[in-house]
Amino acid sequence: MERIPILKMGRFLLVTIQVDMHDQLALALQDDLTSQIARTGARGVLIDISSLEIVDSFIGRVLANIASMSRILDAETVVVGMQPAVAITLVELGLSLPGVRTALNVERGMELLHASLRAAELEEYDGGGEEDDAFGGHDGLS
Amino acid sequence: MTVSRSDVRPIRTEAEVVAARQAVRSWAVEMKFSLIDQTKLVTAASELARNALNYGGGGQMRMEILERSPRQGLRLTFEDQGPGIADVEQALRDGFTTGSGMGLGLGGSRRLVDEFEIHSAPGEGTRVTVVKWR
Amino acid sequence: MAQTAGSTVAEILGADPQALLDSWLQAQLSAPTARTDLITESELRQQSGEFLNLLRNAARGGSLDVQAPEWSQVRELLARVSRGRALQGFSPSETATFVLSLKQPLFARLRSGLAGDPERLMDAVWSATTLLDGLALYTTELFQQSREDVIYRQQQELLELSTPVVKLWEGVVAVPLIGTLDSARTQVVMENLLQRIVETGASMAIIDITGVPTVDTLVAQHLIKTVAAARLMGAECIISGIRPQIAQTIVHLGVELHGASTKATLADAIAMALRVTGWKVVRAEKR
Known part of the structure; x- marks a missing residue:
């Protein structure tokens, strides 16, 4: 069965959805992502949907599920690049995906993931900001 | 009002659901619908085709181009021979689901089109007709 | 016969x-x-x-x-x-x-x-x-x-004569709404705004309703939908120019402007947008 590739980049996982997904493919992505987060200890997931021409209630639910499941596994999810027509349709459909973080493009999405990772680590180390590099952070965020 | 073109697509597998919505997209592009209206139509088609497959055990989609000068419309009719719906009003309410969706399929797709009609009764299958005017 | x-x-x-x-x-x-x-x-x-x-x-x-x-x-x-x-x-x-x-x-x-x-x-x-x-x-x-x-x-x-969307600053766009909004016109404005957000890469969008005489349930719903759609794309909205009567109407209609920040004037909205996007405005010297 075909699958959507998941790339690992540092502490984050990257997915670019480029095909018109049927439902099983979307469910397979949900499974693959959650198991990859658990296996790699990734702290963030970026899903680029800029090539998606529609997001219906099923795909919307899969995106919301991925965000909730990864949050439980301690990874932040950000969905980037939703097209205006898709966003308007999704809202009209009644889905505003309140639990999903969003960004305009991949670059902004990565900034968001880096920022929230930094904030989380500062909190975990009780303000010990100098310890950041212990995690091999190479995010280049100034 | 006349029908200037029509076609029927099967909806028996998930791949046919994808093919059906691609057919709706290509007709909507040909009819010069705006991008937003194309997206709304394809999304509604996706919801209704999924319903026909998942709850109706499969069926078909009829596509028709309507002419009512100066406007053109695309009419989609989804039919299945499934168990049917006992309470149509309830099924149209947001949040109603008997399956795996978010319960926005019927009520949500009604908001994406200009005309929406549903005929269903227990044991008689379900027929949903939607029209979007350009 | x-x-x-x-x-x-x-x-x-x-x-x-x-x-x-x-x-x-x-x-x-x-x-x-x-x-x-x-x-x-x-x-x-x-x-x-x-x-x-x-x-x-x-x-x-x-x-x-x-x-x-x-x-x-x-x-x-x-x-x-x-x-x-x-x-x-x-x-x-x-x-x-x-x-x-x-x-x-x-x-x-x-x-x-x-x-x-x-x-x-x-x-x-x-x-x-x-x-x-x-x-x-x-x-x-x-x-x-x-x-x-x-x-x-x-x-x-x-x-097609509907309202223009203007780029105010790096990352900030604004749309001044003027006159009565019906549902077709609001939809066009909304589409233009979202399209400009993509084109300019703006993360903040200001919708100024100073020129809108009344807000009814339908218009309020359109505003909420615009805000929700912008958020799905990754941009935040600020609604400015809300006059006291409109604030009263909104409350009486029981409409919740979830997710949208509101400001009394366009100036307040610009100040907020600049602050959120990381800009600081300082006066060069005292006059």
Whole structure:
């Protein structure tokens, strides 16, 4: 069965959805992502949907599920690049995906993931900001 | 009002659901619908085709181009021979689901089109007709 | 019965067509509905002559059902005439009179031709009336259709004149809404705003409603949908220019502006947008 590739980049996982997904493919992505987060200890997931021409209630639910499941596994999810027509349709459909973080493009999405990772680590180390590099952070965020 | 073109697509597998919505997209592009209206139509088609497959055990989609000068419309009719719906009003309410969706399929797709009609009764299958005017 | 009556009408139309055309033209030109300011006599003569010819040919077929295929040429001519008149500025009744004014000269001929046979006369008058009424109604329908086409086109043109979306600063766009918002216009504004967000890569969008006189439930819902759609794309919205009455309306309507920040003035909104996007505005020196 075909699958959507998941790339690992540092502490984050990257997915670019480029095909018109049927439902099983979307469910397979949900499974693959959650198991990859658990296996790699990734702290963030970026899903680029800029090539998606529609997001219906099923795909919307899969995106919301991925965000909730990864949050439980301690990874932040950000969905980037939703097209205006898709966003308007999704809202009209009644889905505003309140639990999903969003960004305009991949670059902004990565900034968001880096920022929230930094904030989380500062909190975990009780303000010990100098310890950041212990995690091999190479995010280049100034 | 006349029908200037029509076609029927099967909806028996998930791949046919994808093919059906691609057919709706290509007709909507040909009819010069705006991008937003194309997206709304394809999304509604996706919801209704999924319903026909998942709850109706499969069926078909009829596509028709309507002419009512100066406007053109695309009419989609989804039919299945499934168990049917006992309470149509309830099924149209947001949040109603008997399956795996978010319960926005019927009520949500009604908001994406200009005309929406549903005929269903227990044991008689379900027929949903939607029209979007350009 | 209709067969005989139809052929009677065809016969009457066929006898000395030139005289019939002349008396019909006379009736049209002397009627109070004549619009010699909009159409020349020669044009009217040409249209009337063509109509009589086609009418005679169609009536010869025997059927007086104007929807029948042998009447298609008559229908086409009437379509052309009534579209033309709709654009020239004729009123609907002036346009329908083109067909209806044929009754008087036609009935006069039927009366003199069938004077000795009252039964046939009645039948012929009845079918001629039905026929001309049918054609007149058809003309009116087409006239209305042409006017609707014009209105539809103007509506589309009006929508294109809708509000511009301006880039205020790096990462900040704004749309000033002015006048009454109906659902079609709000949708266009909303689409433009979201499109500009993508084009400019803006993460903040300001919707200023200072120029909107009233906000009803529908407009409030459109605003909420815009805010929600912008958020799905990764941009935040600020709604500014909310006047006290509108704040009251919004609360009375029970509408929640979830997710949207609100500011009283556009200046406050700009200040907030700049702060959120990481800009700091300082005065260079005291004046």
